[in-house]
Amino acid sequence: MSDPMTAPRAINGRAPDVFREGGWVEMRQFSETEAVDFVVIGTGAGGGPLITRLAEQGFSVIGFDAGPYFRPLEDFASDETTQNQLYWLDERIVDGDNPMHMGGNNSGKAVGGSTVHFAMVSLRFRPEWFKSRSLLGYGADWPLDWREMWDYYREAERALSISGPINYPWGPKRPRYPYRAHEMNGAAHVLARGAEAMGYKWTPTPLATVSAPRGDSPPCVYRGFCRFGCSANAKQSQLVAFIPRALAAGAEIRDLAMVGRIETGADGRATGVHYFREGRWRFQRARNVVVAGYAIETPRLLLASANDRYPDGLANSSGLVGRNLMTQSNQGVYGSLKDEVRWNKGPPSLAVTEHWNYEDRKDFFGGYCWMSQGPLPIEWATALTGSLGLWGEALRERMTRYNHQVGLKMVGEMLPNENNRVTLADETDQYGLRIPRITYSWGDNDKVLIQHALGEMQTSLELAGVRDTFRQEDDTNHLAGTARMGSDPGSSVVNSDCRSWDIPNLWVCDGSIFPTTGGVNPSLTISAIALRTADRIKALAARGEL
Amino acid sequence: MTDHFPGYDVLRKRRTPSWDERTRQAINDRLSVPREPRFLSPELFAILAAACGRIIPQPPDRPPVPVAAMVDTKLFESKRDGYRFASMPEQGEAYRRGLRGFDDAAQSLHGRRFAGLEPAAQDQILASAQKGELDGPAWQGMPSKMFFEHRLLIDAVSAYYAHPTAWSEMGFGGPASPRGYVRMQLNRRDPWEAAEAKPGEEDRVRWENEHV
Numbered sequence: 001m002s003d004p005m006t007a008p009r010a011i012n013g014r015a016p017d018v019f020r021e022g023g024w025v026e027m028r029q030f031s032e033t034e035a036v037d038f039v040v041i042g043t044g045a046g047g048g049p050l051i052t053r054l055a056e057q058g059f060s061v062i063g064f065d066a067g068p069y070f071r072p073l074e075d076f077a078s079d080e081t082t083q084n085q086l087y088w089l090d091e092r093i094v095d096g097d098n099p100m101h102m103g104g105n106n107s108g109k110a111v112g113g114s115t116v117h118f119a120m121v122s123l124r125f126r127p128e129w130f131k132s133r134s135l136l137g138y139g140a141d142w143p144l145d146w147r148e149m150w151d152y153y154r155e156a157e158r159a160l161s162i163s164g165p166i167n168y169p170w171g172p173k174r175p176r177y178p179y180r181a182h183e184m185n186g187a188a189h190v191l192a193r194g195a196e197a198m199g200y201k202w203t204p205t206p207l208a209t210v211s212a213p214r215g216d217s218p219p220c221v222y223r224g225f226c227r228f229g230c231s232a233n234a235k236q237s238q239l240v241a242f243i244p245r246a247l248a249a250g251a252e253i254r255d256l257a258m259v260g261r262i263e264t265g266a267d268g269r270a271t272g273v274h275y276f277r278e279g280r281w282r283f284q285r286a287r288n289v290v291v292a293g294y295a296i297e298t299p300r301l302l303l304a305s306a307n308d309r310y311p312d313g314l315a316n317s318s319g320l321v322g323r324n325l326m327t328q329s330n331q332g333v334y335g336s337l338k339d340e341v342r343w344n345k346g347p348p349s350l351a352v353t354e355h356w357n358y359e360d361r362k363d364f365f366g367g368y369c370w371m372s373q374g375p376l377p378i379e380w381a382t383a384l385t386g387s388l389g390l391w392g393e394a395l396r397e398r399m400t401r402y403n404h405q406v407g408l409k410m411v412g413e414m415l416p417n418e419n420n421r422v423t424l425a426d427e428t429d430q431y432g433l434r435i436p437r438i439t440y441s442w443g444d445n446d447k448v449l450i451q452h453a454l455g456e457m458q459t460s461l462e463l464a465g466v467r468d469t470f471r472q473e474d475d476t477n478h479l480a481g482t483a484r485m486g487s488d489p490g491s492s493v494v495n496s497d498c499r500s501w502d503i504p505n506l507w508v509c510d511g512s513i514f515p516t517t518g519g520v521n522p523s524l525t526i527s528a529i530a531l532r533t534a535d536r537i538k539a540l541a542a543r544g545e546l
Numbered sequence: 547m548t549d550h551f552p553g554y555d556v557l558r559k560r561r562t563p564s565w566d567e568r569t570r571q572a573i574n575d576r577l578s579v580p581r582e583p584r585f586l587s588p589e590l591f592a593i594l595a596a597a598c599g600r601i602i603p604q605p606p607d608r609p610p611v612p613v614a615a616m617v618d619t620k621l622f623e624s625k626r627d628g629y630r631f632a633s634m635p636e637q638g639e640a641y642r643r644g645l646r647g648f649d650d651a652a653q654s655l656h657g658r659r660f661a662g663l664e665p666a667a668q669d670q671i672l673a674s675a676q677k678g679e680l681d682g683p684a685w686q687g688m689p690s691k692m693f694f695e696h697r698l699l700i701d702a703v704s705a706y707y708a709h710p711t712a713w714s715e716m717g718f719g720g721p722a723s724p725r726g727y728v729r730m731q732l733n734r735r736d737p738w739e740a741a742e743a744k745p746g747e748e749d750r751v752r753w754e755n756e757h758v
């Protein structure tokens with residue numbers, strides 16, 4: 001078996017068949033000297049669906065990813081440490097009052113992007129969050145209408161065969177989920193008990209892993225290693241759900257291909273990308289360039305592509321590229337039960353309580369949800385050392401109660417702030433590219449929201465009979481912002497079509513475009529917007545406006 | 547410490563449908579990690595081994611976990627975390643400074659090398675680092691609290707809990723591919739999971755654990 005980390009697999013007219021050991025599927029390949037319609041940089045939650053739908057619409061498309069092309073059945077060990085291979089581990093410098101932990105916390109590097117290791121939680125925003133400035137008084141409005149998003153959410157949920165409840169308890173009506181909800185594990189039942197004791201609704205979490213067979217995907221076997229790659233292929237990552245479709249529709253994927261710079265021509269338009277693959281720098285010509293590298297790498301690439309004409313970086317006339325970086329607060333409360341819970345069985349977040357504050361009766365901005373948890377041993381041990389400062393015998397003793405632990409973690413909305421940002425450091429990486437510096441400080445509102453959520457979660461666990469509860473005060477996860485979408489070139493980087501205001505054939509289609517980050521996990525929204533963007537591109541092309 | 551899972555050895559499942567080939571290979575590699583340092587000097591490695599021995603003491607009755615060798619391997623293979631605090635140097639340099647810092651503290655407090663101190667004295671130095679109280683030329687401005695909490699503690703604990711000995715000791719089911727799990731409810735154990743002993747049940751539980 002070849003090593004996916006050292007030599008590209010998508011070459012010589014074929015790409016790995018992720019569903020068959022040692023199998024291949026045919027792949028179209030484009031020449032570097034002929035411009036393709038679209039180059040998409042990044043194949044994750046945003047890039048995956050976009051590449052697929054553009055190819056299905058008949059455009060010539062190449063998807064670049066700096067990461068390897070994994071074969072889940074052969075490459076994924078059931079092991080936390082080995083599966084670090086899924087993460088973006090290149091050096092990044094973090095500072096600010098609350099330096100962000102990167103790597104496995106929020107950054108994937110693989111064909112399929114971070115969805116190869118994401119926890120599969122697939123939630124919709126609530127309608128008001130798209131207009132939080134005008135309706136709720138904070139953040140910024142999205143230039144999108146929630147009713148249109150409702151249709152694209154539906155499409156994304158179908159494409160990913162989301163397994164979820166028949167009736168979702170909050171928000172405007174939505175159709176039933178394509179696949180039935182998964183059976184809840186013990187940890188999820190404890191969430192339900194606690195929520196009910198507080199008078200809050202709860203539901204089995206809509207998840208991107210199938211509860212019944214789908215094509216070549218067998219149903220989930222509840223092994224619980226989801227965040228380390230699903231070796232069963234039950235999980236509907238982009239690697240499994242979209243990329244094979246993209247290849248079948250004639251897209252090319254270039255794995256282990258790091259894009260270092262976007263080139264612009266005399267007319268100011270993007271002409272193609274410089275990328276590093278198989279030991280040397282190459283150039284691919286393109287009529288359109290879409291950046292989909294997520295909220296750190298996207299601004300890094302736009303900034304690093306600065307030239308005489310665009311001295312502050314591409315698409316940056318607003319000065320907002322790299323600014324308004326947002327993460328989501330991911331604090332938790334844990335404790336012990338007399339019962340054996342064995343929280344590692346099944347996907348980690350099988351139940352959710354969302355929008356408990358749907359009517360916004362509270363004295364801070366933003367929303368949050370919380371979910372049941374099932375950390376594996378290393379994650380749990382480092383949570384104990386990080387939150388309780390435990391080491392020595394005390395740590396080993398505490399770890400032997402692993403099978404009795406339960407916990408809840410929030411996904412909370414942090415507010416955009418221009419000073420939270422990505423810039424370029426002077427240090428360079430293995431490609432000779434300047435590494436990103438990530439500056440992050442929580443605001444007052446963020447702190448109040450976190451404390452509120454911690455209090456609620458702790459109360460609910462205690463009401464559910466959980467003992468020895470403690471708080472994990474310092475954790476963040478998903479990323480957003482840094483190339484925000486808006487309706488005005490002075491205060492945003494891209495328009496509602498994800499098209500940059502400054503350079504008409506340069507687009508951004510990933511989590512970077514979020515003007516606000518909402519209080520639920522982001523990838524379903526990223527994918528829904530990617531599907532919409534592909535449709536918009538088709539409509540613009542038909543009108544000759546590309 | 548009492549053994550809550552007598553007779554449970556996660557490696558017994560190695561040849562069962564709970565472990566696939568890729569997993570077997572990954573764990574084999576881990577079990578055979580070279581015990582000699584390849585990144586740190588023997589002198590610094592001795593300090594690291596002593597510190598790891600206190601941070602995560604070894605069980606007396608299970609195969610030892612080569613924690614220091616696993617940390618050294620991480621450094622040797624340049625396995626990074628994907629981020630670095632602005633106040634911290636690159637990981638190899640952080641270890642060189644921090645481990646020398648422990649030795650300097652041992653010299654100035656006890657006139658001896660860190661590795662040769664009594665466990666209680668070693669614990670005291672580690673606790674000072676955790677509180678950010680160690681300083682001196684060896685540290686070159688690196689905060690001892692950051693080194694302890696965000697480097698040494700995380701690396702040592704992550705190494706220990708990556709080892710089957712730790713999984714067996716804590717009753718963790720371990721790898722579960724392709725077999726997976728079936729009994730999702732509270733207080734339901736799949737036959738290939740560890741059984742926990744309540745007082746008086748040790749013999750029955752030992753039998754069950756020998757048949758996972």
Ligand SMILES: Cc1cc2nc3c(=O)[nH]c(=O)nc-3n(C[C@H](O)[C@H](O)[C@H](O)COP(=O)(O)OP(=O)(O)OC[C@H]3O[C@@H](n4cnc5c(N)ncnc54)[C@H](O)[C@@H]3O)c2cc1C
Pocket residue numbers: 041042043044045046047064065066067104105106107108109110111112113114115117118119120121122123227257258259260292293294295297298301477478479509510511512521522523524526
């Ligand atoms: C542990 C974990 C659990 C998560 N769980 C959930 C969850 O349950 N639900 C949810 O909604 N979200 C979850 N997320 C977040 C989710 O995975 C991300 O929000 C989402 O994948 C982001 O999509 P994206 O397209 O913006 O970027 P990504 O999916 O990260 O894709 C970006 C891709 O671009 C590539 N790339 C970047 N720069 C370059 C370059 N210069 N050249 C070539 N390629 C490049 C990268 O290699 C990467 O593959 C989780 C994340 C993590 C880390």
Ligand code: SF4
Pocket residue numbers: 209219220221222223224225226227229230231232233234235346347
């Ligand atoms: S629990 Fe299900 S989705 Fe998660 S890794 Fe196992 S089979 Fe895949």
